[in-house]
Structure formats: structure tokens, C-alpha cells
Amino acid sequence: MAKHKKYAMGQKIPVSVKPFSEQEITNKQFSARHSAILRILTKWAECLEEMFENPEKVVTQRLYPFRDIHNNFCNLIKKGE
Secondary structure, three states, X not given: OOOOOOEHHHOOOEOOOOOOOHHHHHHOOOOOXXXXXXXXHHHHHHHHHHHHXXXXXXXXXXXXXXXXXXXXXXXXXXXXX
């Protein structure tokens, strides 16, 4: 039978993976010590890239979209540009 791994906080990060130290965070120098950490960082970077490439889509698809005082969706790009 396959041995089941334990995960911290319901995430797919094994309990054995140590958190980043205060020094690593302060110095902004850390390494992904486990493939799960690398996957999370990669997914986060892809999400940020999508936000910068398609800001209009991000704004209109938010759970609580930005609206003006007339309750219309705000447009990030001025018409005619």
C-alpha cells in the first residue's frame, strides 16, 4: 500500500517542509526547498503576469468589480487610445 503524506494547513505542502526564517524573508533571499513551494511560486507568478497583460479582464472579472458612482463598470483604458 502507498504511504499517505501529511499536509500542513490543508495545502499540498508536506509537514516536513520548514517555513522560511525571518532572516530569509527580511533579506528577500530564499530558495524553494520543496517542489510544492516552487509550484506555488510559479502559479503566483503566472497569475501576476496575467494581471499585467490583461488588466481590463482582471477588473471586470473580480468578485467585486470596480464601479463608478453611477454603478457602471470602471474602464481602465480610455476610449480612443
